[in-house]
Amino acid sequence: MSDEFKWAIERQIPHMRRYALALTRDRDTADDMVQDSLERALRKRHLWHKRGTLRSWLFRILYRKCIDHYRRARPETVPADAEVIDGTLAQPPDQEARIDCRNVCDAVERLPKEQRAVVLLVALEGLPYDEVAEITGTPIGTVRSRLSRARDTLRTVRETGSDKERPVKLRMVK
Amino acid sequence: MTETWEDIREIDLMAYADGLLEDDARRKGAVEAYLAAHPREAERVDAIIRDNREIREFFADELNATVPTRLLRTVHHRPRRQLRLGQAVAAGIVLVSFAAAGGWFVGQRDDDVMAGAPAELLNAIAGRHVARQARATVAQHTSQIAGGVLLPAASNKVHIEIPLPQLSAHGFNLVNRTRVVAAGHGAIQLVYRAPDTTLNLFMWVRREPRSSSLSSQRMGDRLIHYWTAGPVGYAMTTDAGEEDARRLAAMVHGAIQQGRLLEHLPPSNADSAKGGDAVAGDGTQVGRQGEPAAQLPPRQFN
Numbered sequence: 001m002s003d004e005f006k007w008a009i010e011r012q013i014p015h016m017r018r019y020a021l022a023l024t025r026d027r028d029t030a031d032d033m034v035q036d037s038l039e040r041a042l043r044k045r046h047l048w049h050k051r052g053t054l055r056s057w058l059f060r061i062l063y064r065k066c067i068d069h070y071r072r073a074r075p076e077t078v079p080a081d082a083e084v085i086d087g088t089l090a091q092p093p094d095q096e097a098r099i100d101c102r103n104v105c106d107a108v109e110r111l112p113k114e115q116r117a118v119v120l121l122v123a124l125e126g127l128p129y130d131e132v133a134e135i136t137g138t139p140i141g142t143v144r145s146r147l148s149r150a151r152d153t154l155r156t157v158r159e160t161g162s163d164k165e166r167p168v169k170l171r172m173v174k
Numbered sequence: 175m176t177e178t179w180e181d182i183r184e185i186d187l188m189a190y191a192d193g194l195l196e197d198d199a200r201r202k203g204a205v206e207a208y209l210a211a212h213p214r215e216a217e218r219v220d221a222i223i224r225d226n227r228e229i230r231e232f233f234a235d236e237l238n239a240t241v242p243t244r245l246l247r248t249v250h251h252r253p254r255r256q257l258r259l260g261q262a263v264a265a266g267i268v269l270v271s272f273a274a275a276g277g278w279f280v281g282q283r284d285d286d287v288m289a290g291a292p293a294e295l296l297n298a299i300a301g302r303h304v305a306r307q308a309r310a311t312v313a314q315h316t317s318q319i320a321g322g323v324l325l326p327a328a329s330n331k332v333h334i335e336i337p338l339p340q341l342s343a344h345g346f347n348l349v350n351r352t353r354v355v356a357a358g359h360g361a362i363q364l365v366y367r368a369p370d371t372t373l374n375l376f377m378w379v380r381r382e383p384r385s386s387s388l389s390s391q392r393m394g395d396r397l398i399h400y401w402t403a404g405p406v407g408y409a410m411t412t413d414a415g416e417e418d419a420r421r422l423a424a425m426v427h428g429a430i431q432q433g434r435l436l437e438h439l440p441p442s443n444a445d446s447a448k449g450g451d452a453v454a455g456d457g458t459q460v461g462r463q464g465e466p467a468a469q470l471p472p473r474q475f476n
Binding site: 006009010013014015017018021022031034035038039042102103104105108119120122123124126128129144147148151154155158 | 184185188189192193194218221222225226228229230232233236237238239241242244245246248249250
């Protein structure tokens with residue numbers, strides 16, 4: 001394997017860690033998923049035919065790892081609070097702005113996982129919609145609709161402090 | 175293509191809020207004109223831009239965080255290859271076969287390997303000693319080579335630069351350098367001359383990395399001193415008496431310098447490597463016509 005390839009992958013690690021942490025809000029779980037993704041990427045490097053960017057390919061692997069993680073984790077695990085993130089980050093000078101940031105991240109946390117994944121790819125990683133579609137394996141129209149619904153929810157949370165528009169899951173009662 | 179703000183749709187507002195219109199000034203201008211005329215939409219877009227910014231700020235320090243060693247190790251270490259059952263069985267069979275064949279081979283050649291020089295090679299070398307009186311005859315069949323190539327096929331893979339032993343301090347001058355094939359082994363034959371003694375030194379590449387000390391063996395009426403230094407084997411013959419031969423062998427052995435690997439062959443030697451070689455009538459492979467021995471570069475390349 002060429003050093004250039006490894007070097008290119010290494011450059012993406014901080015972005016992958018950030019995205020995984022934003023998705024899971026758990027440092028160890030995030031690093032585990034990044035490590036699994038890196039191992040898979042190196043093992044399957046022959047499948048990357050340089051169509052699209054290396055970043056898209058790595059994020060696609062990471063995205064699928066995250067989806068698999070959520071599927072296995074039933075019932076849904078309770079994600080770590082923003083305090084977990086705060087504990088690992090340097091204390092910013094503007095506390096009020098920090099609280100706003102935490103609020104919006106908490107709101108993102110409450111989004112359905114598919115919407116959360118799309119919002120974070122766009123807002124956090126700044127990826128264009130077509131690349132997000134490639135990563136998530138969905139049509140670009142689906143990406144846009146998920147993004148739109150997610151933002152409606154975020155706006156509701158901002159305005160009311162709760163996501164009342166979120167549909168309630170029904171349970172079967174015998 | 176959106177031309178005016180009347181054509182603006184939700185898609186355009188989202189793309190604008192997500193910063194995806196930076197390369198499309200006309201479309202971006204149309205969206206901004208639309209937002210200027212629609213304050214409620216502008217407020218909604220501002221909220222999206224603010225959300226995006228706050229999300230990035232919340233995780234901003236992550237990009238500068240130290241990457242755990244385990245992740246770096248994952249990238250820079252060769253992943254363990256997982257063999258399927260069939261492949262594993264096949265690999266096992268191959269390994270066992272190689273082990274058996276290798277054991278048989280070592281058993282067959284144990285004496286040669288331990289001695290550091292195959293007996294048939296020493297025997298061939300014994301017959302190739304060039305004495306003073308025979309030099310004219312040798313010169314007729316063999317020519318000096320300029321930076322000869324010992325193993326042309328191997329030269330595509332690796333080159334070993336071996337400094338030629340300098341024996342002038344002991345009264346011996348290099349008078350000839352010839353490529354020979356002895357008992358199937360490609361070798362370089364160096365001929366040194368002193369006023370009353372001739373000394374032949376043979377060098378060949380071997381596959382055994384171990385070095386051995388100076389040994390001697392009599393092949394017919396010729397006494398051969400030989401030793402190995404890593405991947406190069408040496409043998410020396412002389413027309414001096416037995417006692418002097420032993421002293422000369424120790425002298426040459428001490429004058430040998432370690433070879434070193436080269437990634438590329440120097441141009442002058444690379445040219446000689448491409449040159450066609452000839453085979454003399456006695457089976458001796460000789461190089462192209464070259465310069466006088468005194469002008470030969472003091473190095474040898476395989």
